[in-house]
Amino acid sequence: MANFGPFDIDPEDFERALRDTGNDIRDMLGKAGDYLGRVDQGGLGALTSLFGQFTQQPRPAAPEGATTGETGSGVWAAYTLDDDGQARVDQVFPNELEALRAHRDNTDDRRRVRFLPYGVPVSVLDLP
DSSP, X not given: OOOXXXXXXXXXXXXXXXXXXXXXXXXXXXXXXXXXXXXXXXXXXXHHHHHHHHHTSOOOOOOOOOOHHHHTOEEEEEXXXXXTSOEEEEEEESSHHHHHHHHTTOOOTTEEEEEEETTOOGGGGSOO
């Protein structure tokens, strides 16, 4: 279990929240600028150009769809590598938390935990 400081906030989650908030604010300013552009009465054009400075920044690429691991269409496997590098699955778990809890006290460096999407053969876990 990782310790993320006194507030127990994962830095990646925090960064993702800030990035999403920045995109939402940029969208909101863009809509406000469009509205002020339509209602440009009494010299509001300068205010619209101010909003335009914030909204004309290049947008980051939209994130791709969720990965198989995020959608949960697979299992978490605890497996052991033998001397030849062949993987042998010892246990299968429905989610990452259960797999990591079962693997918590492991001292064998050949025993590992990985996500296996449905339909992928166990041989992908073998060492090259």
